[in-house]
Amino acid sequence: MEFKEFTNSLFINGEWHQVDQKQTESVVNPATLEHITKVSYGGKSETEQAIAAASAAFSDWSKKTGRERSRYLYRAHELMLKDVDRLGEILTMEQGKPLQEAKGEIKSAASFLLWYAEEASRGYGEWLPSSTNSKRMLVIGQPIGVVGAITPWNFPSSMITRKVAPALAAGCTVVLKPSPETPLSAIAIMEIFEKAGLPGGVVNMVTGDAKAIGQAMLNSKAVKMITFTGSTATGKYLMSEGAKQMKKVSLELGGHAPIIVFDDADLEKAATLSLASKFRNNGQTCICANRLYVHEKVAEAFTALLKEKVEQLQIGNGVKEGVDLGPLINEQAVKKVKAQYDDALSKGAQIVCGGSDLNAIPNGLAGFYFQPTVLSEVTDDMAIMTEETFGPLFPIQLFSDDDEAIAKANNTDYGLAAYIFTENTGKTLRTAEKLEYGIVGVNDVFPALSEAPFGGMKESGNSKEGGHHGMDEFLEKKLISIAIE
Structure with a gap:
């Protein structure tokens, strides 16, 4: 054009x-x-x-x-x-x-x-x-x-x-x-x-x-x-x-949206939609997932599913056929993602997949790129768990107690959107009521529709x-x- x-x-x-x-x-x-x-x-x-x-x-x-x-x-x-x-x-x-x-x-x-x-x-x-x-x-x-x-x-x-x-x-x-x-x-x-x-x-x-x-x-x-x-x-x-x-x-x-995957979740659905939330617009949305809390009973199976899906994502110029992820908006955005990535690795995070900045991307791409990356062994003292990322970096943390996961999800100054995956109606309502967010998606990561109210709580x-x-x-x-x- x-x-x-x-x-x-x-x-x-x-x-x-x-x-x-x-x-x-x-x-x-x-x-x-x-x-x-x-x-x-x-x-x-x-x-x-x-x-x-x-x-x-x-x-x-x-x-x-x-x-x-x-x-x-x-x-x-x-x-x-x-x-x-x-x-x-x-x-x-x-x-x-x-x-x-x-x-x-x-x-x-x-x-x-x-x-x-x-x-x-x-x-x-x-x-x-x-x-x-x-x-x-x-x-x-x-x-x-x-x-x-x-x-x-x-x-x-x-x-x-x-x-x-x-x-x-x-x-x-x-x-x-x-x-x-x-x-x-x-x-x-x-x-x-x-x-x-x-x-x-x-x-x-x-x-x-x-x-x-x-x-x-x-x-x-x-x-x-x-x-x-x-x-x-x-x-x-x-x-x-x-x-x-x-x-x-x-x-x-801003937002710092958590996803909670409970042990009764449909894991295929949860992995597919978690990927869709995190990597939509290359992670540059205010309601995209920033933190992923997965019940320890299903963590291994869920992580394997997510890894497989993330590794299939195609990076490149958005005008080309088959591209799933375009660039970040500018160099500063790449530096922010890289800084959170480096901080996480220095504190013990492990790479599940991804991890390359724009200088390591194959096929001669010249823009502001960072590979879609998933990290495990993530702890609360890492910047990625407290700061909005606005990029394709996805940390996974395990939990064993439902109330613990909800408390961790709420432990932020942000309160825009949160997501849960469960097949239990009672758990759905109890969790949604406890989450301190203006928007709660249940087995749904696309809540922004013209007919629905969109907005946050706290500093969101x-x-x-x-x-x-x-x-x-x-x-x-x-x-x-x-x-x-």
């Missing part, structure tokens, strides 16, 4: 703009290290223009009925599904995940447009039974206002629609800051909104200086809400700065995305108390 230079890659008030100084930033393919194209490098001034456009558009957009707003989202959904192949290729070229996986993400992104097109007409209020005959009480939801949306590189399409679609459905207007690593997917989605006929200023996008753009959003009194997916450290900063204006800050942050976030809960985040609840006597 050939790319033009996107020097006019700022989408403000329904038009494409470039930075006054014509500053640009290069986009690199992590699978090959090749330059793909350039995009505009915006900052404070351009963000302020986008906020002004969103503020001006808010009055008309918020007054439209839910049914009127839904029509634009339906059109965008249809346009995205018609263009899955091209959008998937763009995603793979800039982010690295295999093409089939990228196309799956595009379909997921489109599903949020469809869900919130349907949900736009369902911003229900409620009548409250009054304790006195002299009053009637009504609660209504009203759009919060201009929303600053900050999205990550690991799911550069679906993270945009998961935030923008409910905001638009609720009647808010948006200024989007996509990740500087993956601006091309964001540009393509803005083009879809443009083709769908969305009024100018309703959705705006500024690519470029992440710090300057984010700070402009935080400093603006016109921006009533920040919605962010990314690291816990950045989320804490946004919350701290947003508190200066009592700005609403919606956060979906403070809000929900998806489902009717996702639109509620963008609505202010107002009580109208009416005296009738």
Whole structure:
């Protein structure tokens, strides 16, 4: 695929703009290290223009009925599904995940447009039974206002629609800051909104200086809400700065997901799905498995199954047929995986399979690669057991007591997702209730659907995305108390 230079890659008030100084930033393919194209490098001034456009558009957009707003989202959904192949290729070229996986993400992104097109007409209020005959009480939801949306590189399409679609459905207007690593997917989605006929200023996008753009959003009194997916450290900063204006800050942050394989689990299913969770997007997902706790009675058989499956994974450029794992996003990501790997080996971990960094990968791959790796004899003092990995490194630890496994799974500041494998209904419910996570998958590692709430506990976030809960985040609840006597 050939790319033009996107020097006019700022989408403000329904038009494409470039930075006054014509500053640009290069986009690199992590699978090959090749330059793909350039995009505009915006900052404070351009963000302020986008906020002004969103503020001006808010009055008309918020007054439209839910049914009127839904029509634009339906059109965008249809346009995205018609263009899955091209959008998937763009995603793979800039982010690295295999093409089939990228196309799956595009379909997921489109599903949020469809869900919130349907949900736009369902911003229900409620009548409250009054304790006195002299009053009637009504609660209504009203759009919060201009929303600053900050999205990550690991799911550069679906993270945009998961935030923008409910905001638009609720009647808010948006200024989007996509990740500087993956601006091309964001540009393509803005083009879809443009083709769908969305009024100018309703959705705006500024690519470029992440710090300057984010700070402009935080400093603006016109921006009533920040919605962010990314690291816990950045989320804490946004919350701290947003508190200066009592700005609403919606956060979906890091994870350190455990998988518990009980002794009554279907081992074939558990091994297959554990692999799918850990190595999806090469381990670069906030809900992918980071720690694997396996009952000692089934550990040998389970480890053999997992090893066999991991060794069959094909590494390479995601645009090629048969590739299961693409590259990591950049050199720093490889260094982080290598550091956790070295730390684990220095403290006694054993290699079950894998263990090579990008310099040892065969077939002349030039990108940011690390072999899918499984480690055994893992202990709690290893960095891999306390830090989010975001890479293809999978530690196995054995347990003999169910409560011990649950306690170990909960022993983290994170609380986004956890998974269990068991065929026992009672154990399912007891364990799911005890796990301190916003999402618990039971014999299921793919819980993120447009119709379901997605979000964490503890330091993994403070809000929900998806489902009717996702639109509620963008609505202010107002009580109208009416005296009738």
